Amino acid sequence: MPAPQFDPHDPLGLDDLLGAEDLAVRDTVRKWASDRVLPHIADWYERGELPGIRGLARELGSIGALGMSLDGYGCAGATAVQYGLACLELEAADSGIRSLVSVQGSLAMYAIHRYGSEEQKQTWLPRMAAGEVIGCFGLTEPDIGSDPGHMRTYAKRDGSDWVLTGRKMWITNGSVAGVAVVWARTDDGIRGFVVPTDAPGFSAPEIKHKWSLRASVTSELVLDDVRLPDDAVLPGVTGLRGPLSCLNHARYGIVWGAMGAARTCFETALAYAGTREQFGKPIAGFQLTQAKLADMAVELHKGILLAHHLGSRMDAGTLGPAQVSFGKLNNVREAIEICRSSRTILGANGISLEYPVMRHATNLESVLTYEGTVEMHQLVLGKALTGIDAFA
DSSP: OOOOOOOTTSTTOGGGGOOHHHHHHHHHHHHHHHHHTTTTHHHHHHHTOOTTHHHHHHHHHHTTOTTTTSOSTTOOOOOHHHHHHHHHHHHHHOHHHHHHHHIIIIIIIHHHHHHSOHHHHHHHHHHHHTTSSOEEEEOOBTTBSSOGGGOOOEEEEETTEEEEEEEEEEEETGGGOSEEEEEEEETTEEEEEEEETTSTTEEOOBOOOOSSSTTSOEEEEEEEEEEEOGGGBOTTOOSTHHHHHHHHHHHHHHHHHHHHHHHHHHHHHHHHHHHOEETTEEGGGSHHHHHHHHHHHHHHHHHHHHHHHHHHHHHHTOOOHHHHHHHHHHHHHHHHHHHHHHHHHHGGGGGSTTSSHHHHHHHHHHHHHTTSOHHHHHHHHHHHHHSOOOOO
């Protein structure tokens, strides 16, 4: 039997792990990103905006990419692996596009789906799945990041109503959202609230002057005595386990997504090295370049294999939070190194928006620290490994 042919784009044969439905999901999202994002993304990034975001959201809803791993209410009910493949393909285009989908589905919709009342689910989820309503997720505050237990946003009772006061920061989708899931302290502990963004006292000024995730809407949320009815609270959870479980679901998507950014940079460097000539031959023929390409390929496909393994565990109901931290820590860190190595192969061209490498590298600097910094995930793993909590 002849040896199987080596594929530089799938050196481990990882496509063998995917079924027909998995491949169909991957190819659908890849084609959408290729048609609707790649022709424009360099310009959007340079301008620091994401024009037509509401139209893009509706298109993503039409292909089943919003809340796709949730069941019912117009959601696709896809597997965790299929959701991961979608995240990979979206972030292969740009991290900002994957963030739009991740915040919509894994944070805002997930919170309502898991902890909301039936009325809340019926009111919001079908429209969010269709992309008709964009959602955001308010947890991080101007002075509170890795320690959300000390958030200052507060919700107090006033008769049968709730009154929310506070600020949230670095909120993806905030300025274009129709609904915000906002976490606040109450006399009974931390609670989640479903906040229509047209409520009096709610505003979401957009954050400008970013050098990362430029093709993404990032906002501050200002809650100035926002009055909500009693049924605005998420009834299914009290305490930090609510927002942290949502973040765990979003981090899982990042495990896949980071490998999408890394794949684009690796494939760009591989193609460039084959055509760029120095000293009379393509630079792909030099030992140092081959060493870089080999190391990048190893880390890229190890990361995809890790993501698939975690997805299989999520589908089986056996994935733990520390395992998600394992994946997020490894894959984002390695993705950044792949981008940086790719930049060196492209030389000066590596900093040009004519190529995607620097765009992905700067985006991943944000991905590295949101949804849990490197240090936080190291400490999560440290506690899991030793049984000793080093957070306090």
